[in-house]
Each structure stands twice: as structure tokens, then as C-alpha cells.
Amino acid sequence: MNSDDLNFAYKVRHALNEHADHLPPSTCERLASARKAALARKKADMPAMIAERRLAGNLGSFFSLSMFGRMAVAVPLIALVTGLAGIYQYEEQKRIAELAELDAAVLSDELPLTAYLDTGFNAYLEQQKKRTQ
Numbered sequence: 001m002n003s004d005d006l007n008f009a010y011k012v013r014h015a016l017n018e019h020a021d022h023l024p025p026s027t028c029e030r031l032a033s034a035r036k037a038a039l040a041r042k043k044a045d046m047p048a049m050i051a052e053r054r055l056a057g058n059l060g061s062f063f064s065l066s067m068f069g070r071m072a073v074a075v076p077l078i079a080l081v082t083g084l085a086g087i088y089q090y091e092e093q094k095r096i097a098e099l100a101e102l103d104a105a106v107l108s109d110e111l112p113l114t115a116y117l118d119t120g121f122n123a124y125l126e127q128q129k130k131r132t133q
Helices: 003-018 025-041 046-062 064-107 113-117 119-132
Strands: none
Touching: 064 119, 113 119
């Protein structure tokens, strides 16, 4: 029962209690028989059922769709970040390998001396310097 239902029940009970002395005897008999019938239909183990439902509700909220909804967002996001980090690492390793090859060629004097005089080679070296900074 929500709070509106409880408030209504309390108001009805209060009104009946205030005017119980002024009710005709036939109405009092009908109310008494209705009360007996309601008490006979009342389940004896109601508090145990409420406790079971409360426990089931707590377990249900643990495995609720909202948790799976959050995971449905988090897992692809983690995969995206991991993928982007992997691509970045791959590109960095590739760039480092190219620079290491160029440095090894320069240091081992495999390049002819005219390569150092070529303006295109100097432009290439400047471009590589800018990339590393």
C-alpha cells in the first residue's frame, strides 16, 4: 500500500470510530460480519511472505536490467579506449622504428655524402625533427 491508500484507510477508520455510536444496529451487524469475513480470509503467514518478497526484491535489484544496461555502455567504452591505446602504441612503435633506421643509416655512414647536400634530404630531416617535438 502506498501512502495515499494508508491515509485514506486512516480517515475512514477515524470517521467510522467517531460515528459508530450513531449507526443503526443493522449496519453494525453488517460491519461486524464483514470484519469476521475479512479476518477469515487474512493469510496467517503474511509477514513471512513480505520478508521473502523483500529478499527477492533486493536480489532482483542486484541483477536488475539497469546493471546490465550500465555494463552494455561500459564494456564497449572500455573496448574503444583499449583499441585506441593499442593503435597509438602501434603508430608510436612504427615511428620510432623509422627514426631508428634513419639514425642507424646516418651513423653507419651508409648514406653518400651528397645526400647531406641534397635540399630534399634536409627538408625530410627537418620534418622528422618537427614530428619528434
